[in-house]
Amino acid sequence: MMQKELQKTKRRGTTEKRLIAACVCLSAAGILTALAGMMDRFGEWYAGHIYPAFVFVLGHLNGWLPFSVSEIGIYVILAAAVVMAVRAVIRGKRTGETGRWILRWTSGVFLTASILFLLYVMNCGINYRRISFSEKEGILTETYSVEELGEVCDWLTREVNARVDTVGRDENGVMELSDGEGGKAVRAMEGLAERYESMRGYYPQPKALLVSEILSYQSLTGIYLPFTVEANYNGDMTAYNIPFTMCHELSHLRGFMQEEEANFIAFLACEMSDEPEFQYSGYLMAWIYSTNALYRADREKWAEVCQELDVKADADLQANTVFWDSYDGTVAEVADKVNDTYLKVNGQADGVKSYDRMVDLLAAYYQNDV
Numbered sequence: 001m002m003q004k005e006l007q008k009t010k011r012r013g014t015t016e017k018r019l020i021a022a023c024v025c026l027s028a029a030g031i032l033t034a035l036a037g038m039m040d041r042f043g044e045w046y047a048g049h050i051y052p053a054f055v056f057v058l059g060h061l062n063g064w065l066p067f068s069v070s071e072i073g074i075y076v077i078l079a080a081a082v083v084m085a086v087r088a089v090i091r092g093k094r095t096g097e098t099g100r101w102i103l104r105w106t107s108g109v110f111l112t113a114s115i116l117f118l119l120y121v122m123n124c125g126i127n128y129r130r131i132s133f134s135e136k137e138g139i140l141t142e143t144y145s146v147e148e149l150g151e152v153c154d155w156l157t158r159e160v161n162a163r164v165d166t167v168g169r170d171e172n173g174v175m176e177l178s179d180g181e182g183g184k185a186v187r188a189m190e191g192l193a194e195r196y197e198s199m200r201g202y203y204p205q206p207k208a209l210l211v212s213e214i215l216s217y218q219s220l221t222g223i224y225l226p227f228t229v230e231a232n233y234n235g236d237m238t239a240y241n242i243p244f245t246m247c248h249e250l251s252h253l254r255g256f257m258q259e260e261e262a263n264f265i266a267f268l269a270c271e272m273s274d275e276p277e278f279q280y281s282g283y284l285m286a287w288i289y290s291t292n293a294l295y296r297a298d299r300e301k302w303a304e305v306c307q308e309l310d311v312k313a314d315a316d317l318q319a320n321t322v323f324w325d326s327y328d329g330t331v332a333e334v335a336d337k338v339n340d341t342y343l344k345v346n347g348q349a350d351g352v353k354s355y356d357r358m359v360d361l362l363a364a365y366y367q368n369d370v
Contacts, residue, residue: 015104018107019110025117032125043130046130047126051126052255054123056202059202067210068209068228071210071225071232073227081108084105130256132261133264139368149293149363151366152290152366153287153290154308156287157305160284160313166276169312174316175239181242185243186204187273187275188243189250191273192269196268201254204231206222206230207230207232208235212236215234217327217329221233222245222248231253237320243281243282247270248265267285288317291305
């Protein structure tokens, strides 16, 4: 009897310790979030002095592994949660203390979720409050006319057409990637840092998810996972998306979380890269965003621009449409709404439409730098 009582006391102590630790994590996350919200410069100071240390340490620790540590970690956590839930139910029935065992399991889940939330705040959430890339680098967006938007699209069409023959293609005429794209993405970001000081820092190689279909079903090209500070991308999608997406996700490792800015940074990194595949990817992705905006503003000009696009680039666009259409459905719709809500909660009022606001930055760049 004494032994049983001691075990019960120990289990209660374990549960209480987990709950206390979880509350500490949540309190720390709440304090950091409040500081970022109330103090104008806290987010910028944190992104410039504290966050880079996490990138450097975690980037080096996880960088030597060829797979996404976060991806594997999430699978392990989910599997462990299920196993422990079954174990709690079995032990509860055997001892007649089902409620106590379920509480113990719940405390473990609560602690794990609290730790992950704290990591999210430290490696992502606070960065939403930093000064934007465009503001730091003096790239100011201005009002532009439909005619000027047409000029941007004409410029991008010329750049895409000039590079369609510089990339490898398969038997169907669709772009293929060569090896070592992760290292090329790192070099592209390092090259960008030579021009823009705010982009300086350590860049680990981006990694394709082992089960990229998870992203495909959500209509996602990539994802930044703050738990291990990793830039991950969808390795199954049409090739021209990949260099641009790698650079997009790596931009988050400099603390720039706004999606339109990450898109613009990715474009700049690809444009300035020495690699033809990256240049083609950057210009074609910029072309897509810009012509989508032109379609809404002037369909006649849009049709004219599309007619000028090289048929080899059109083969890539057609392959891309076929790929994403194969995953279109309820899951993609729900994921889009979740992403939209997430972005709005983090201060991006346009939600998923904020990705398209890259065109504002492209127009400013074209007017001032091209």
